[in-house]
Amino acid sequence: MRASFLFTSESVSEGHPDKVADQISDTIVDLFLAKDPQARIACETLTTTQLVVLAGEIRGKGIYENGEWAPGVLEEIEAAVRNTVKEIGYEQTGFHWNSFRFENNLHGQSAEIAMGVDEGANKDEGAGDQGIMFGYATDETPGLMPATLYYSHKILERMAADRHSGAAPFLEPDAKSQVTLEYKDEKPVRATALVVSTQHKPGYCLQGDNANPELYQELHAYVTKVLTETLPDGFVTEETKTYINPTGAFEIGGPDGDAGVTGRKIIVDTYGGAAPHGGGAFSGKDPTKVDRSAAYVARYLAKNVVAAGLAKRVTIQLSYAIGIAEPLSVYVDTHGTGTVAEAKLEEVLPQLVRLTPKGIREHLKLNQPIYKRTAAYGHFGRDPEGEGFTWEKTDLVDALKAAVA
The missing domain is CATH 3.30.300.10 (GMP Synthetase; Chain A, domain 3)
Structure with a gap:
């Protein structure tokens, strides 16, 4: 890299x-x-x-x-x-x-x-479909996620919280963010460009029939404050290019402004483009579908590898065939940052977690109603406490260190 x-x-x-x-x-x-x-x-x-x-x-x-x-x-x-x-x-x-x-x-x-x-007397439960799934982790943020995606999510989470609480009553539900960071020595050091497009109440815009420059300045000042307070100190500088509602107005939004379909934001859901994606969406699928469960366990394994200090960043690929329980392949790439041979990790990881659909579901406790809150602001990098997001735990660290010692 x-x-x-x-x-x-x-x-x-x-x-x-x-x-x-x-x-x-x-x-x-x-x-x-x-x-x-x-x-x-x-x-x-x-x-x-x-x-x-x-x-x-x-x-x-x-x-x-x-x-x-x-x-x-x-x-x-x-x-x-x-x-x-x-x-x-x-x-x-x-x-x-x-x-x-x-x-x-x-x-x-x-x-x-x-x-x-389905599981039978003479067969284990098979995968719900064929496909390839990727997991990724990097040490550049506390949650071991890519910084660009991490802060993109945090910006919108803050704005949504302010909208729901009434702290920003001029906001409507539809919004997008984009974060460009400069990396030096593979570490993020500053923001070079920030984009926020947010749906708003009538008048908080510079163009259109309802344009009101004073109201727009209120929205602009609010978003600028959110950006400064969300990114780390020193990331937003005088050289940072900031674009807030660059089209000029955003009153018509949500499903009325553009049709929505399940599974069209798979890069937003995962790693923001910092890692490969197998192409399968998550939402709407029960955990027998390996598009979801195997992607979750791949993230779990990748996060534990980084948390154990065995790599600064790692990509893990799993592959499956419909009706077949065991994965067809396990691939590990530590991108030149590993302290343990990748082949060793490929040998050890399936010994720590059984990578069949049933084994994944039982280990991560996936047969529960935990999925609605995964469907916005990313499936990864979230707080593992409470119900759900078990794939964000780092409880394999000690076993993993012992297995590669």
Whole structure:
């Protein structure tokens, strides 16, 4: 890796249309797992002006059995979807939690998929699909995440918290951020460019029928304060180029401004472009789908490698075939920063965690309704305390050190 360079990552808020779709899909995952921890869910969501559409395949006790919905479940689904949109904060003419049109096109899971995935008397539970998954960790932030993505998320989290609390009543739910940092000797040292585009109440803009320069300055001053307080001391300088709502106005946003679909923000969800991505989305999928569970365990293993001091940064790849339990390959790259041979890590890591879908789910306790809160501000680099985000724990450090000693 080059010692000195510029690198950029972006984030999007909980009100971005694609993130609205992700949160709705994971609301369905949580609803069904709460009823049946072994439920199978593949839920896709489309959002647009005053419309939410669900599609996909499901199966579960007390949910959908023998081709029929259990009593009351359809009503629960719609209520949960509307409540998620309400919590995000959409009460706009073009998208309102209480009045959007709702379509539920979920149906039963294919019997052929079930046959290959389900555990049997003579076979372990197979992977829910084929694919490649990557995990990554770096020592450049406390959460062992890329700094550009870490601060992109933090900017929008702060703005969302201020919007919900009333500290920034001029903000609306849709927003995007982008952070460009200069690296020297592979460490981030300053911000060269910062971009924030946030939906706002009428008037907080420089262009359009509602333009009001005084109100825009209020928004501009607020966002500038957030940027300065979110990034480390000294990162924002007089040379930092800052762009706040560069189009001039952002009143129409969310699903009314642009359609949203589950799974379109996979780089935002993971490592901000600092690591490879296998292409599979997370939201809307139960943990038998290795797109989700194997990506979580790959992150878990990578974070523990860095936390153990065995590398400054590491990429781990896993691969699977549908219906087959064991991974087809385990690949480790420490990018020249490792203190242990990569081949040794490839040998040791599968001994510490069984990397079958069932083994991953049991080790990380994934058969729980923990997914809705993963669907905005990143699946990685989050606080592992409490329910969920078990893949962010560093409880393998001692065992890992002993295994490579």
